[in-house]
Each structure stands twice: as C-alpha cells, then as structure tokens.
Amino acid sequence: MKDNQKKFSRLPLKGMKDFYPSDIRKINWIIEQIRDIVELYSYEEFLGPLLEPIEIYAAKSSEELVYEQSYYIEDKKGRKFILRPEITPTLARMIARKSQELKKPIRWYAIPTCYRYEAPQKGRRREFLQFNADILGEDSLYAELEIFKVSIEILTSFGATAKQFQVYYNSRRFIDAISKYILNIPENKLALVYKVLDKSDKIDGTEFEKYVIDSFQDEYVVQGILKLKEAKSLEDLLKKFDNIPKEFYDSEGYTEITELGKLIKEAEISDYCCFTPNIVRGLDYYTGVVYEVFDTGKENVRAIFGGGRYDDLLSLFSDERVSGIGFGMGVLMLSLFLKTYKLIPDFVGENDYSDTIYVASINEKVANYAIRIADLIREEEIPCIIDYRFKSLKSQLSKASEMGVLISIIIGPNEMEQNQVSIRNMTTNEQKTTDIGKLIDEIYKIFDELEDADDFND
C-alpha cells in the first residue's frame, strides 16, 4: 500500500548544495592541500561565529546592499543578525579585541562557510566555503610578496602552471599618483577612478570608452584612463605619457610598484605575476596593493581569487591602526579552475577500502566472536567492517570484493572453537587459518605482500 501523502522536495534550498561522501572527499582533498601550504608559512587557523551584528558589514557598504544581499535572522528579542557574508570583519573584531596581546605580524587563515543572498551562477552559490589568509601588522612589501608567493604556491601545488593562471597586481596608491600628478584629477574623484577601472575588463572597448567619457568630461583624463586600461607593463604605460613630473616618481604609489616589481623578480616568481594598472578590486577598504588571480584560459572568466592591502581594517572597532594584507578565495571557484585543467585526480572522489578488513561470519552464533575480532583489528588502527547479514558466505565475500577490500576475515564455528580466524587475501585467493594471537601479524604480512606486488607492477 502506498500512502498518498505529499512528500517534501528532495532538493536542497536554492543556491545550496548537498555534499555526498564523494563531494566531501574532493572538497577535503582541496582544502587539505591549501592548508598544507599556508601552514608551511606558519599561518594559524581561526574561526568566528556564523552570526554577526549587521552594522559591521553595513559600515563598509550601504546598509541596503547588506539587507538585499545577505541572509539575516531575527532572534526572539527581535534583534537582527546577519549570516556572515565574509569573515574579514570578524577577523578585524577578533584582532581588535586582543591586538595588545597578539605578537605581530599576525598570520591567520580561516575556512568559513559564508552566505550571500544572490542569484546562483557559475562559481557562485548562496552558501559557500571561502578560504582566507591574512598577514596583519607587517607594513613592508615583503608581506605582499609573501601573500603572492602563498597564492602562487597554492595553485602550483595542484600542478597548475604559469600558462594556466596569472597574478595581476596593481596598487591603489599607484593609481592615486597617476591621478594626482599626471591626470590632475581632484582627490574627491578618486573613488570614481577606481570604479571606472574596475569596470574596464567587464564591458567591451567602445562601450567602456563611452562610460569613461560619461564619467569624466575631460578629454585628457579620458585618454589617461584608456591608457591605464591598455598598458601591458609599467614602462609601456609611462611611455604613453609626456612630461611626467618629478613628484610622480617620488610618490609612494610609484615607488611601491617598482619596489614590488623588484621583489617579485628577485623571488623568481615573475612568470606568475603581471603588473596590470586596471586591477583595483571593488572593495572600499583596500588602500595599497591589490591583486587578482585569473585563469588565463577562456573557460573561467571570473577571478579565481583576489586580495589586497587594507590600512585601517580595525577602524570599526578601535583607533589603533594595524595594516594588513590578505586574500579570499571561493573554494568552489578554485575547484572549477582545477576541474578545467584536470588537476583533481580521479581517485579523490572514490572511496578507498584497500586498507579495510572485511569480517564475514558463517552464522549468527559466532557474532560475538566476530565483533571481538573486529575490535582487535581496530585497536591496531586498521579500519574494519563486519557483515551482519550472517547469510551465505558467497554474498558476503561478493560484497567485500565489490567494495575493493583486499583482506577478508572468515569466521565460523570451527574457528571460534579453536580461537582461530581464517584470513583471506582477496587478490591472490590465498587463505590460511591462524590463532587469534597471530592475526595482526598475518594482516601486516599480507599488506606487505600486496605492497610488494604493487611495486612490482609499477
């Protein structure tokens, strides 16, 4: 009889995803690899609450935006909280709380689940994992260099090459200097310059030109911005301008870019890095060097990840000035990149039972004995599965074989009486009966044989 009751939808909520074991295996594999890299650089993991007060996000952008594009919840007292759309404000809060106590520079990373109420699309979901790493309290450009190196190493550790991705960097201070000393743009229009440049890669040539003209009526400025968009290198860019004043060359922005270029060269990561004057990033709080990592191919147009330097991150929470540089990376976007270049090996998604022992029992009378045997094996930290069907040995071994188990243990009344077990090598069909005391040794022996056979095959 079927009941006619309506069943609920099996799908997760819009923009959310169910992670089955095979999905989790891939995600974990990716995350572990990233973790290995940042821990080599001695970054420490932190994490904060999923809920935060709305103000700490609203302060950075308009409150409307936060309400429109965030999940927020109300507690029983009617207070509104936000499901974190990013973790940087939480980081700032946590640093501000203990800034006197924490040794600088601070190197921290986090892998928070974040939420944004937006239309899902390629590389973007409403619930997503983000990897963040930041250095705080290190003002020198070596911090930038380190962040670049970490970014590059994360990707190369997966096997990605300089042909597949590039770090495009710039400095907002450099744009400031160009604007101020060369283009004579008033300071209150700087934000507009950032905004226009941020658009430059997103809309095509003629439309962009129109957009620039609409934004700045001045012909000289318009030409200047177009030069910023087109320049392939620093020298190339500066060649396009006549009469560059000395103040420009003395400016913080110019020296920062040239210094950083030098550091990149010395660190031998020039192949991966490229100065690109139209990279500015959308975020308001960036003040210095900004960068984005792009897939160089056509398949993933979006940035894989990006970051930059922010000088007064703590300002929301304290008067103390701590400068930081960091990046945030969507794990989903990274996995798309890795998939594009086939950098996730097939075995990652598959469950591996090759180190697992399968215990099959002839009948239920030996169940207790079988459980004791399994515990013995687990005490050795060897994974062990018991088949509780106690049916035909045929079906039990068949199951073990299907799963890819390499060693099975067979237990019946005969073995139990003698305090023995039968141990079967599933690849060679060799089977022997031994005393319980020798079980573990026998298991290791078979594992060794299997490994040798494996080496021989290679």
Add this chain to the structure above:
RNA sequence: GCUCGGUUAGUUCAAGGAUAGAAUUGUUGGUUGUGACCCAACAGGUGGGAGUUCGAAUCUCUCACCGAGCCCCA
C-alpha cells in the same frame, strides 16, 4: 531583480496526445563454509498547481528548482 535554455527511475537517456521503455545502480536469490563473470526476480519515474482535450510526460499558463548569462559582488 532581469534574459534565455532546461526538469521523465538513484544516475544517463528514450517515448512528440492514448500501454512511459532501456542501460546502469540498488535489494534479494541462483542449496551445506568461499567473491570477481553470468543469470533471474523485485524495487524505483513524468517537479508542483491550473488550463485546453474524450484523453496530456507531450500543447498553454503559472510557480518552484536547475543551468548559462546580466545587474551586483563584501
């Protein structure tokens, strides 16, 4: 929020108004304590709602969801 394309067993696909099929997966079995092949049985489906129609998986509308993009992107 907008535009376009989708939605049929767990999965991949058929059926283009009348009986929804296959492959694969899953479960069980193929006789006493020995797996991989093979065989059999069983299980499992038209996203929700409304309309047109004698009759709708199929045509129309609508909602939901999925996908590609746009806007946005902390």
